[in-house]
Amino acid sequence: MMPTNWEYCPPLREDDGMTGREHGGTIAIGGDPCDVAVQVDAVKRRNTGAVVTFVGVVRDDGIESIEIEAYEEVAIQEMHEIRDEAMKRCNLQDVSIIHRTGKLPVGDDILLITVSAGHRKEAFEGCEYILERIKERAPIWKREFLQDGSRWVRGNME
Amino acid sequence: MKIYIHMFGRFREQFGAQREIEVPEPITPVDALNLVGATNPDAHDALFDEHHGIRRHIILMVNKKRISHDECTSHFLDDADELGILPPVAGG
Numbered sequence: 001m002m003p004t005n006w007e008y009c010p011p012l013r014e015d016d017g018m019t020g021r022e023h024g025g026t027i028a029i030g031g032d033p034c035d036v037a038v039q040v041d042a043v044k045r046r047n048t049g050a051v052v053t054f055v056g057v058v059r060d061d062g063i064e065s066i067e068i069e070a071y072e073e074v075a076i077q078e079m080h081e082i083r084d085e086a087m088k089r090c091n092l093q094d095v096s097i098i099h100r101t102g103k104l105p106v107g108d109d110i111l112l113i114t115v116s117a118g119h120r121k122e123a124f125e126g127c128e129y130i131l132e133r134i135k136e137r138a139p140i141w142k143r144e145f146l147q148d149g150s151r152w153v154r155g156n157m158e
Numbered sequence: 159m160k161i162y163i164h165m166f167g168r169f170r171e172q173f174g175a176q177r178e179i180e181v182p183e184p185i186t187p188v189d190a191l192n193l194v195g196a197t198n199p200d201a202h203d204a205l206f207d208e209h210h211g212i213r214r215h216i217i218l219m220v221n222k223k224r225i226s227h228d229e230c231t232s233h234f235l236d237d238a239d240e241l242g243i244l245p246p247v248a249g250g
Contacts, residue, residue, distance in 0.1 A: 056250055071166050071244065074222055099249060111250055131250060139217065140249025141167030152168040155246020157215050 025096035025114065027079050029070050034098045034112035043094035043116040050123040054131055056111035058104050063144040066153070068101045068110065071139035075099070082133040090126035092117050097130060099140060159183055159237035163194060167245045173201055187218055187230040190241050205243070215246035 024042045040051050058066050083095045096114040104110060113130050117123040134140075135156040142153040163177050173194065181190060191212065195202035207213050212227050219225065219242035225233060235241065 068249070069167055069170075070249070071242070074219065074242075075249075135247070135250040137247065138249045139166065139244050139247055141245065142248045143168075152171075152245075153248045155215050155248050156250065158246045 023094060025083075025094045026098060027076060027083060027096070028098045029072050029075055029079075029101055030098075031100060031102040034100070034109050036112060036114070039096040039098070039112060039114040043096055043114050045093050045116060047118060048093055048116045049118045050120040051114065051116045052120070052123040052127040053115075054111070054113040054127050055109050056131075058106050058108050058110060060106045061144070063106065063146050065103050065105045065145045066110075067103045067143045067145065067150075068099075069141045069143070070099065070101050072101075075138045075140055078138045079134065082130055082137070085133070086115070086126045086130045090115075090117065090122045090129060092122060092126040095126070095130065097134070099134070099138070101140075103145075159185075161185070161190060161235055161238070162240040163190065164240055164242045166242070167248075169204065169243055169245050172204060173197070181235075184234045186232065186234060187220060187225060187241055188212065190235065191218075191230070191243070194243070204245075217244040217247070218242065219244065 026042065036053055036055065040053065043051060079097050083097060086092055087095060093116040098112045100110055113127050115123050115126045117126060144151050144153055159181060160178050161181055163179060165173050165175055179193060181193065191205055195205045205213060205216065212230065217224060218230060220235065221240050222242065
């Protein structure tokens, strides 16, 4: 049986990919939930062979929620630089990076990375490269809320 | 002259988000960090290791541009510069 959402997949536009649309993807920081399907569509080109997504999720480590704080101006700039590095290094076609901020309950999405490439190897490598660089460089911090208080999460490189 | 110290994450909670401080000239970022550290022993321990070096994963920014720990002893701050002091990052 055909998947029920198949017929609703938006068709690729004729001008995608070959005629200079540089970035259909988004680089953003904010409180709104991420829509994976929208980002997958945004990074596709006619010559796309693979789209890889990574979704970071608030894990239940005995906590109720986390609060994410960002130095937004600098984090956005850093994410643009990471996107550009990954596109060049891994031959990606397009990239979306959306990092959420504010208070998020267990199970909510924190980070969505979506990359497109001609082939799967480049897409997987590009997605991982972006994730690791964000963890190293983007000025973003997390605070965990427990039943009886809160604590800052240690740095990724500490 | 005056400079602006801008803190983030756990440092913001420990030491306050932003403060304006009067400093002698010339002053480097590490000198400014020492002034902040002198305000209380917790601040000093949070910013410096046991060899009095800036803790390795602390990020420093002058006017929103990252500055290496090596540059922190040779770069001189100007009047009204903003020194960002960022704890180790934990995004993703």
